[in-house]
Amino acid sequence: MNLKLYNTLTRKKEIFKPINKNNVGMYVCGPTIYNYVHIGNLRAYTFADILKRYLKFKNYRVKEVMNLTDVDDKTIRDSQKQGKSLKEFTKEYEKGFLEDIKNMNIEMPEVMPTATEHIKEMVEIVKNLLKKKIAYKTNDGIYFSIKKFKKYGKLSKTKIKKLKAGASERMLKDEYDKDNVNDFALWKFYTKEDGDVFWDTEIGKGRPGWHIECSAMSMKYLGQSFDIHTGGTDLIFPHHENEIAQSEAHTGKKFVKYWLHNEWILVDGRKMSKSLGNFYNLRDIIEKDYSAMELRYFYLTKIYNQKLNFTWMGLKASKISYQRLKNIISTIKDDKKINKKYISEFEDAMEDNLNTPKALQVLWRLVRDEKAIGKLRTIKKIDEVFGLKLLETEEIKIPTDILEIVKEREVARAKKNWKKADALREVLKKEGYAVDDTDKGSVVGKL
Numbered sequence: 001m002n003l004k005l006y007n008t009l010t011r012k013k014e015i016f017k018p019i020n021k022n023n024v025g026m027y028v029c030g031p032t033i034y035n036y037v038h039i040g041n042l043r044a045y046t047f048a049d050i051l052k053r054y055l056k057f058k059n060y061r062v063k064e065v066m067n068l069t070d071v072d073d074k075t076i077r078d079s080q081k082q083g084k085s086l087k088e089f090t091k092e093y094e095k096g097f098l099e100d101i102k103n104m105n106i107e108m109p110e111v112m113p114t115a116t117e118h119i120k121e122m123v124e125i126v127k128n129l130l131k132k133k134i135a136y137k138t139n140d141g142i143y144f145s146i147k148k149f150k151k152y153g154k155l156s157k158t159k160i161k162k163l164k165a166g167a168s169e170r171m172l173k174d175e176y177d178k179d180n181v182n183d184f185a186l187w188k189f190y191t192k193e194d195g196d197v198f199w200d201t202e203i204g205k206g207r208p209g210w211h212i213e214c215s216a217m218s219m220k221y222l223g224q225s226f227d228i229h230t231g232g233t234d235l236i237f238p239h240h241e242n243e244i245a246q247s248e249a250h251t252g253k254k255f256v257k258y259w260l261h262n263e264w265i266l267v268d269g270r271k272m273s274k275s276l277g278n279f280y281n282l283r284d285i286i287e288k289d290y291s292a293m294e295l296r297y298f299y300l301t302k303i304y305n306q307k308l309n310f311t312w313m314g315l316k317a318s319k320i321s322y323q324r325l326k327n328i329i330s331t332i333k334d335d336k337k338i339n340k341k342y343i344s345e346f347e348d349a350m351e352d353n354l355n356t357p358k359a360l361q362v363l364w365r366l367v368r369d370e371k372a373i374g375k376l377r378t379i380k381k382i383d384e385v386f387g388l389k390l391l392e393t394e395e396i397k398i399p400t401d402i403l404e405i406v407k408e409r410e411v412a413r414a415k416k417n418w419k420k421a422d423a424l425r426e427v428l429k430k431e432g433y434a435v436d437d438t439d440k441g442s443v444v445g446k447l
């Protein structure tokens with residue numbers, strides 16, 4: 001079997017083959033720490049985590065780098081609004097982000113660099129691009145000349161020719177769309193709007209553009225060419241396109257072999273936006289009595305590069321499935337074996353571009369297979385990838401009156417009185433409990 005991943009660069013599923021034997025270098029575009037991350041961002045980090053865990057499951061040695069963007073247009077703007085220093089402001093959201101990834105059971109990256117600690121590396125790249133005459137100076141900053149990099153547009157399939165008539169030739173802002181393909185800022189000269197945020201460097205007093213940050217941090221820790229770069233589809237243009245241009249123009253080498261992008265999260269079928277009031281973060285989810293693991297399960301119900309529609313009903317369905325799964329698993333006894341058949345079915349699903357919904361089905365079939373051997377250890381192995389904490393049991397206290405109903409239902413089932421058994425199941429459901437029939441009797445859990 002071969003792991004196949006959808007590479008945005010070629011628009012194809014490709015067999016994954018690392019540059020350096022068993023070692024995988026992987027860069028994850030991390031958060032801009034100016035706010036708590038929303039459920040769309042969390043999907044991106046959960047996807048990267050599943051990918052990393054699966055690579056480790058396949059015995060690769062993975063080095064993951066995830067950056068924290070602690071200086072850009074947004075962090076400066078919002079720190080000033082709150083009257084805080086940039087550092088004081090970003091520290092708070094850095095802390096929030098670390099809590100979120102811990103709650104989501106996302107493994108800590110091997111390296112988590114911040115942009116403000118890598119200004120020197122950024123300046124080195126800009127200096128070299130100036131020397132090569134691929135970058136040039138203007139009165140407001142240093143820009144990358146996209147016409148000097150022939151492959152510009154290869155990731156996003158953007159054509160330079162499509163430059164909008166009348167569009168300016170340069171883009172100082174970090175974020176813009178394809179209608180504004182332009183030379184982009186590598187370095188922004190100081191203006192008084194930047195307040196006390198600046199660095200006095202050989203290329204002038206100012207601050208880096210957002211795109212150069214990721215090029216500098218990724219290459220520092222993973223080398224000039226590395227295996228995997230991930231992010232949301234919204235980062236393909238301009239962020240990742242510009243990363244490729246800067247890095248490859250700087251080194252003359254291919255920057256990244258596999259570009260993997262996760263799709264959007266929609267909320268009730270619509271794009272998430274603050275104006276629609278459908279913008280959720282993990283704190284909002286937990287406030288409504290859902291756990292981070294239930295959200296993680298919800299993410300796994302769709303392949304990462306397909307759009308995922310978030311609804312509260314959908315999350316509730318995931319909550320019920322997740323609780324059931326855990327309840328049943330809590331009754332399974334260890335027989336010190338691994339079930340190779342199910343492991344291989346699990347791998348088949350995962351090797352097809354990380355098809356987690358299919359892999360979840362394999363897990364459910366295993367859990368319900370009364371004749372399967374090695375169930376517990378196989379589930380444990382699968383959960384090394386899913387990261388759902390399936391074997392962790394919390395104390396669930398079931399009131400005695402509920403247990404009475406469960407017992408009554410077992411008696412009805414023993415007498416093959418299915419009608420009564422179904423009616424009692426409904427009673428339990430109304431009380432907020434789910435019951436599952438396993439080979440070892442009924443298992444009851446909270447809905």
Ligand SMILES: [Zn+2]
Nearest residue numbers: 029030214239
């Ligand atoms: Zn990035």
